[in-house]
Amino acid sequence: MKPIWIVDDDQSIRFVLEKALAREELAVRSFTNPRDVLAALDDDEPQVLVSDIRMPGGSGIELLGKVKERHPGLPVIIMTAYSDLDSAVSAFQGGAFEYLPKPFDVPKAVELIRRAVDESLREEVRDGAQAQMPEMLGQAPAMQDVFRAIGRLSQSNVTVLITGESGTGKELVAQALHRHSPRGENGSKGPFVAINTAAIPKDLLESELFGHERGAFTGAQTTRRGRFEQADGGTLFLDEIGDMPFDLQTRLLRVLSDGQFYRVGGHNPMRANVRVIAATHQNLEDRVRQGVFREDLFHRLNVIRLRLPPLRERREDIPALAKFFLGKSAKELGVETKRFTDAALAKLVRFDFPGNVRQLENVCHWLTVMAPAQVIEPKDLPPELGSEAPPPAVPEPQPEPAAALPPAPAATVSAAPAPVAAAPAAMGAAAATTDADWLAGLEHEARRLLLSGEPEVWDALTRKFEARMIHTALDITRGRRIEAAQKLGIGRNTITRKIQELGLDD
Known part of the structure; x- marks a missing residue:
């Protein structure tokens, strides 16, 4: 593992953190100013960067921006005096x-730095998996059309609706x-x-899209670039x-x-060269007829x-x-990677997957x-897969073409699929499962970890449980955190903190 880098002109701060992290068997490299850090980044990279805000030769906020340009996934912890909490807000932004x-x-x-290290290691695993991951999988004719x-x-840079x-x-x-x-990797490598748009409250969405000027509204302590910029x-x-x-x-x-657009509270027009791709699970033609979506x-x-x-519609995939x-x-x-028996795969193929x-x-x-063995059998599949859809007796109708060039007129554009209606049925099947079923699975996993001598079993299982609960709630609410928190019976600050701690923000 790479070392933790500490940047502070105060020798006492550096000394205390060096000793504390050494006791945790974490390698440390210390710097007194941002200039030396940027020079070191030419040849090396930290696991986590811990930086003061105010130092001779540059600020921690400026260093944060420059480091993020080179290493976007690197966790950076900003140290600040209590009087500098405004700067801390800038650090988060x-x-x-x-x-x-x-x-x-x-x-x-030390606990905070440990969390940052864990996040960094998870990011490395994700990056490694992503590097080997095919962009998309699918042999079905409908996916080949896509x-x-x-x-x-x-x-082309044409606008696309998915x-x-x-x-x-x-x-x-x-x-x-x-x-x-x-604009992508094969071109100019634009972002x-x-x-x-459904996961952000209405009163914040405008600022998220177009940015805001300092003082535009209560809490706007700094100028912020929106997503278009x-x-x-x-x-x-x-x-x-x-x-x-x-x-x-x-x-x-x-x-x-x-x-052209204006930041919230701004008076000068802004320009951004942006290709827009939009997506929806709703039928936009119906939304237009209902008067809730602009026809133009x-x-x-x-x-x-x-x-x-x-x-x-693509069961073969x-x-x-x-x-x-x-x-x-x-x-x-x-x-170690588990594998399916043919019978288990056949059961998966028969399920409708709402x-x-x-x-x-x-x-x-x-x-x-949760599966107890390396080979997954039908009985190991989760309870909600018990309701299978029989294979269709007649060939399914071919889906509409994946793309039409040129675009079809509005009157002939095919309708988007209706929102998923089968999800509550699947949820109901899962809800019907007795406490004994899932508790037995939990007991099996706890017993396996305890008998194998795994450290911190309590924390490991608690994190998995919390992550699965929050992930499921966000899936049901299509990413709306406040609604997910209400369904779970927790506060919105709690769900935000948990999402950060559990690495669910990706």
């Missing part, structure tokens, strides 16, 4: 992992469109910026566009029309439409996807943790 108020309690400082459409659009049920992988398609476009030269992915508030749709239409914005977005098929997700989960958890690919991935992650 700049991408800091956490701030550490001075004077600090040494054990708490792949061909991405190929045809690879040299439709499909929740969990079908709309953001993956948006990333692929960006990556293979002139890919995503925002879920952050995506300049690249791609902005607007997920769940059908839920965007009506008044903000007007502002979005103006940006798409002339490329719909036509502006609906230049090219890609429809992602639900998993039940389920075995390959399931095996891939088992391998991915095993890498993330640092365990949550689509995302639900299949969650099932595979659950099996990696």
Whole structure:
């Protein structure tokens, strides 16, 4: 593991942290100013960077910005005096992992650094898995149509509307469109910026999209760049566009029309060269007829439409996807990859998967943790898979073409799929499971860890339990944290803190 870098002109702070981290068997490298840190980054990289805010020769906030440009995934902890909490807010906006108020309690400082190290190691595992991960999997004709459409659009910057049920992988398609476009890895390497318009409260969404000037509203202590500015030269992915508030749709239409916008509280027009890709699980034509979505914005977005098929329309892809997700989960958890029996795979293929690919991935992650043996049999599958859909007796109708060039007129555009209606049934099946079933699984996993001598079993199982609960709630609420917190019976500050601690923000 790489060393922890400490940046502070105060020798006593450096000494205390060096000794405390040495007792934890963590390597440390210390610096007195940001200039030396930037020079060292040319040849080396830390696991975690801990920096003071105010130092001779530069500030910690400036250092944070420069470090994040080189190493976006590096956790940075900003140390600050209590009088500098305004600066701490700026640190968070700049991408800091956490701030550490001075004077600090040494054990708490070490605990915070430990959390940052864990996050960094998880990020490395994710990056390694991502490097080996194919962009998308699918041999079904409907998915081959999608792949061909991405190929045809690879040299274009045209606006794209992606439709499909929740969990079908709309953001993956948006990333692929960006990556293979002139703005992506094969072109100028512009940024890919995503925002879920349904997950952000209405009164904050405008600031998130367009940024705000200092003093524009209560709490706006600094000027903030919005997502359009952050995506300049690249791609902005607007997920769940059908839920965007009506008044903000007007502002979005103006940006798409002339490329100009104003920050909240701003008076100077801003420009951003951004390709917009939008996605929704809703039928936008119906939303237009209901008067909750602007028809002119719909036509502006609906230049090219890609429809992602639900998993039940591409059952032949389920075995390959399931095996891939088992391998991915095993890498993330640092365990040996499990495998399915033919009977277990056959049962997976017969299930309808109302949550689509995302639900299949969650099932595979659950099996990696909870299946008692390395070979997964039908009886090991989670209870909600008990309700199987029989294979269709007649061939299913072919889905609409994945893309149409040129775009179809509004009257002939095919409707987006309706929102998932089968999810409550699957949830009901899971809810019908007796306490004994899942508690027995928990007991089995606890017994396995305890007998194998694993350290910190309590913390490990608690983190998995909390992560699964929050992940499920966010899946049900389509990422809306406040609603997820209400369903779980916890405060919104608690769910935000837990999401950070458990690394669920990715």
